[in-house]
Amino acid sequence: MITPARLRQLGVCLTLGVVAALVTGPSGDSAHPFRALRQSVIDPRIGVFLGLAVGLWVVLVAATELRPVLGRVTVTARARRPVRATFERRYGNVGLNVVLLAIAIVAPMLVSTAAQQSMVNDIGIYALLALGLNVVVGYAGLLDLGYIAFFAIGAYVAAYFSSSSAMPWHAPFILNPFFVLPIALVLAALAGVILGAPTLRLRGDYLAIVTLGFGEIIQLIANNSDEITNGPRGVFGVPHLSVDLPGIHYQWGIDPLPYYYLLLGIVVLVMIAFGRLERSRIGRAWAAIREDEIAAEATGVPTLRMKLLAFAIGASVSGFAGVLLATKQFFNPQSFSLQSSFLVVAVVIFGGMGSRLGAVTGAVVLQGLAFYLRDKVPPTDRYIYFGAVIIAMMIFRPQGLVPSRRRRREIELAGAGAGASDSLGAAPLGRTVT
Amino acid sequence: MGFADQFWQLTVDGLMVGSLYAVIALGYTLVYGVLQLINFAHSEVFMLGAFGGLFAARGLLPGGSTPSGMISVGLLAAGLAVGAASGAAAAFTLERVAYRPLRRRSAPRLAYLISAIGASLFAVNLAGKEFGRQNVPVPALFTNGTVFHLFGAQVSTQTVVVFGAAVVMLVLLDRLVATTRLGQGIRAVAQDADTAVLMGVNVERVIILTFVIGGLLAGAGGFLYAMTFNASYNMGFVPGVKAFTAAVLGGIGNVRGAMLGGILLGLVESYGGYVFQASYKDVIAFLVLVGILMVRPSGLLGARLGRAA
Amino acid sequence: MTAVAATGPAGTPGSPPSDLVLEARDLMLRFGGVTSLDGVSLQQRRGEILAVIGPNGAGKTSLFNCFTGAYRPQQGSVTFWRTSRRPAEIVGRSPHAITHLGIARTFQNIRLFPALSALENVQIGTEVRQRYGPFGAILGLPGARRQERAGVSRAFELLDLVGLSHRAHDLASSLPHGEQRRLEIARALGTDPRLLLLDEPAAGTNPAEKRSLEALIRRIAGGGVSILLIEHDMRLVMSIATSVVVLNFGRVIAHGTPAEVQHDPAVVEAYLGVETGGGVEAGGPRTAHGSGVRTADGGVRSADTSGGTDREVR
Missing domain, CATH: 1.10.3470 (ABC transporter involved in vitamin B12 uptake, BtuC)
Structure with missing residues (x-):
């Protein structure tokens, strides 16, 4: 299902892809400050990054679809669990x-x-x-x-x-x-x-x-x-x-x-x-x-x-x-x-x-x-x-x-x-x- | 030449730089007003705005030529517009990436500072990689030098343009906060976010727009700054700290305080840089900052955004 | 002590022993244009359980904050006697210094250290008077170890006193509300106070918890700690307080034994408005709640005065 939220997610993924392409792309020099920018965007390499971005999006969408099936523990439940461990574990990790x-x-x-x-x-x-x-x-x-x-x-x-x-x-x-x-x-x-x-x-x-x-x-x-x-x-x-x-x-x-x-x-x-x-x-x-x-x-x-x-x-x-x-x-x-x-x-x-x-x-x-x-x-x-x-x-x-x-x-x-x-x-x- | 001879020249220079500090300081003050948070990465918004403006100016200017007349004005307008837009885009992204996820988790204050530092580190060094790590030359938009003399001080076109543009921005922002619906929302959130929510203010929207407004100002300010002092990947740090100092000086969270603080700091620095060794000029702002925080942490005008303007 | 002449009304070391534990004189506290305390004076004798009551906004918590150093009054002074011969001025000292002198407090909206265990919360209190520094801790010097052990065992004693020893290793934030209130009291007692300030200790607790709280407060007072408490639950106040101070609009309007105060026309007026008489339910939400509780648990053991006066307030 393609909802607006999902499309926004896709946008975020694509942005991430472009940023990743920039980060790993060629370095510029100050005499031609915008050359590197142009090159990283024009370079066919960017296709790879955009592809990865779309892939990431697909995975995320799949994960949200599957989440109800997998289930998960809520954070608060974990946080409020009693902590009886402070004393006993003082020497507990010696082996590690x-x-x-x-x-x-x-x-x-x-x-x-x-x-x-x-x-x-x-x-x-x-x-x-x-x-x-x-x-x-x-x-x-x-x-x-x-x-x-x-x-x-x-x-x-x-x-x-x-x-x-x-x-x-x-x-x-x-x-x-x-x-x-x-x-x-x-x-x-x-x-x-x-x-x-x-x-x-x-x-x-x-x-x-x-x-x-x-x-x-x-x-x-x-x-x-x-x-x-x-x-x-x-x-x-x-x-x-x-x-x-x-x-x-x-x-x-x-x-x-x-x-x-x-x-x-x-x-x-x-x-x-x-x-x-x-x-x-x-x-x-x-x-x-x-x-x-x-x-x-x-x-x-x-x-x-x-x-x-x-x-x-x-x-x-x-x-x-x-x-x-x-x-x-x-x-x-x-x-x-x-x-x-x-x-x-x-x-x-x-x-x-x-x-x-x-x-x-x-x-x-x-x-x-x-x-x-x-x-x-x-x-x-x-x-x-x-x-x-x-x-x-x-x-x-x-x-x-x-x-x-x-x-x-x-x-x-x-x-x-x-x-x-x-x-x-x-x-x-x-x-x-x- | 003594200090007395140089006084007016130093005043003119100080006013110009100070007006820029004021423009940047508004970004700190606005965000602080609504979130009670120092936006550490604001200096990078400023830097990215400068490069945005520079990109437009270089792109429109045929290589090697020197503009004049209407072309100069057009280039200036284009630079300011693209600079402001880049700044706004940077600020928007910053809010979305570095702040919003933490707000949703109601993370502790320390987390915001750290995340902003991460964003700053990322932006500076990415800019360093893309634009090189030297000064990037900015084409001269105005060729004729001195336009008039003020008590013996030379005032260049550049100075007039920078100061004028900055003042226009300051006035517009002041009106925006004081009179518009958005300004009302900003003041409401600054005064009491909980009540603002109950009164039907969309706090998320106010926050993002506050970042965008701060970004617009910082971006345009960045371009103006670059016209005078060149651009470089790490150009944001020093003016950023100074603008922050200006915001604290005037009373952080207070719009008019930031303006006053910026101008004052510009003047103090200009005089101080002449009296003391020039290489320690940047230290002055820090000393002012520490001094203010010690003596009167609420700043000169004190009041918060909610009550000001 | 040496022959130092007494220099002020509060006295200095060398002045005759005082049977007071706390004396506030003419406290003025303003926030901008709002006057929160308007010349409040009060005295508390050693061993007394003094209750400060008054309608919402009367200045009770502001008064507490002046006693604990959180606010600094613009005028007036507060003298505290840790021992009968050692008066000390409170105004102008930082909160932790006041705690060191011997005044401990709890908060109206419980402020525990949520991610620490109950034991650790109390330990922080018991350790503030300890002297060992970072070197002692790092090198594990015998003195430091001894003090640490002493701190732990004192914390356990206090947990036992408030009935929480079985909860020692639970997170403070995981305890139910009533236990958090008692834990806060234990933490305050850990600092070895001579005067304990309780800010609405019964707020949000159920009748059974109120009864155990009452017993706890009596036991603490019996151990030689004077108690100053703010409370809205009239039944609790009337049954445990040895004297009562009534505040309204930042002024003391009455001072005396619970019975005296209850009959004071100014108090009745402040609480109930001018229409004194039977069947007034408008005595502030908490007063009404407190009275409701009384009928709910009927014949609780309480002094005759409290039963009678309680009806008066109703």
Whole structure:
């Protein structure tokens, strides 16, 4: 049966087809800005996409026709089911975790050096960043779009303290990068507090814009301060990590594998640490703030201080990751672009807000795909896909790939009209618009 | 030359840029009025509008020639019209794809922000792929430079055209919100969506039209902006943030506040950019934003869309 | 305490012990042109169950919001004594700081944390006075673990007190209305208050639930927690309140024991309009409902005064 609604659906599918043709089509250049557009539409290839679009439509129509036959469970029924599992499942997934860890240990030995590099730079570092941002977005329900700025602070702090040649500006004494780690951690947390203290009083969406601005300003300063940071030329020659204790001498070098295992260890430790945090009074206070800030405040939760704590913890992880980046390789202000901030957001959303395993999985899947497609998709174009992934997740699976139980319940309950499930306030227009 | 000598020139420049900020800021303010939501992807609507207008202007202009007289005016009109249409189409699609599905699920506020960021990321980088990642030259529509002097400041045709077009748009929008049935609907939803529904306002329709109006303005504004500052795939970000600042400065959700905020911000930035280092000019808007949010988060005019206009 | 001179009428540490737990003086609260509280003063003695009643829009919830820091009155002061020698000014403090001082509240339209379990809801209350920080939690320090265990066992005690221990691991939002009300009380008690503010605890509960609520409130008061409650159910108010304050148009129009208040002509007028006399059913929807309940469950054990006065209101 062809109804107007179905025709509209067909229109949507065809639009999707055209967009897909554009996304995968030829790239343009600024001298002839509209050539690529014209080519992707004229190219016979578009027929394939339109065909696929029609196919998708047919499948959708068939699915709706068959739905009454298949039947399905309503969401609210699932959401209101009692949860007796919180305690028992605390140690329930040990088996799964051991398997995942084993895979993580063995995997890099089976792949090429290029892939190993990517596992360190793209997956490992971003998994760490995502774990940190997850505290801010997933636990406290705050959107921090300037997250990468703390990463930059960590990296530049590492350059300042551990090398006399990497930047024009350096400390009067040189420290082993391992000693810089705690310094960067504290300084980044401090930066987080300085940024957060005045801004966290604001409504959540203002916070997003102000942090966005902060990220831009940090990048701008790094770029414009030639005589301090080397400006756009970047920082080169921060010494690698090394352990120099009586009996133990080890230097991390060009080989990505030792860095990989170091990062893996850190990621696992951070996951354990944040798991404990989540299950502590602090984690519960964050959940309370997310679900009903006014009730949380009335129950005695110091909401502002708790948000600030989340902000500082997130920032410190980011700063920590910055030191690791600096000791590993060359970096310049471009490494801390706004896009990188968005990428971390994408990783957290894709993996599942509030889920530690989700943050790591998000990094593995998104960055792994990016690596796999490195020859087919230029690096800058990846962000098209990351953007699409974010929207798609928000529409179809807001709880993410590996959802946290608490978050999933909140989302389901919000759909059923209870709670706010972030600290930004109630859903726009409430439930009047259906 | 001191600041005093440059004062009028800076004022003229500030007014021109500020009027554009005001045009874009209206998009933020209108959407905020009806949804209490910051439309993060509005800057991309602006960018796509600029490219739409550019497409028309380039397509109609025979290669390499410089237009004059009526042809200039015709090209300007075509650019504005196609730019506005592209902006509206972009805003419509944005609402349908990134917002509407979430509204149906009554998703939490954070979800809208994230989804808008996804849309923004998608649009910017798709534009970067299609149009290249350098500045795209915009054909000069007006050849003769200075038309008149104002207290020693040079005022070019370009400036007059941009400022004039922006002011016309601002006045039209103000009338639209104040006098038409649609404007009434927008104000009703802004004041109290629940009651508006009971009073028979079609809230879905008001929302989509609000996005479209914001898109029309941003699209036309994008073309005007591109005439002066060139076009590029990431041209939306900076004016977007500034226009948002303007909206907050005037009192977000307040139509006349957005206009006032835009003009003020343009002037402040123009003077500030002269006094401080030019490369930090963009920081000024952020500082204004943070300052306003600290001191008076309700903005200069404060009142919400429902009560304003 | 040291020899610090008393500096104000409210007193400072060093002033003679007070038998009050809460004193509001001359509270003024305006929203734009609307005056919500117009010079409200009231006193509550320690251990008292004080009921604030009044028609809809009389300013009862606004008063609560001033006591809990949600609103800041333009004028006036509120003094709270956690112990008889420790007065503290409430106005100007943030809600969480007031909760830390020892005032806890429930909400008229229940505000639980819907996606957390009943136990976790109460735990959030019991944990606000705990001191361990992120490092304690991450490193699993013995102090942190001990406090966490203490918080859980206190939460279980409170769930037991409100009769919800069998629901500890159910989602707060999955509980029926009456149990959600009791859970909210348990959460508030978790913060170890000296004064508990209940905003229409009986709204939307059935007669059986009302009886158990009444018993619960008595038990809480018996445990040394003063109770300030807003309630529309006159029968409940008359049976449990030790004194009553009547608000109308943001002013206190009567103050006294339930019996005194019931006979106060100003109160009768405020509730029933000028036509005092028999058979008036127009005393606001909730009053009527409450009275209906009384006839429904007939001879509930209640003080003689309450039975008599109840008839008066009718």
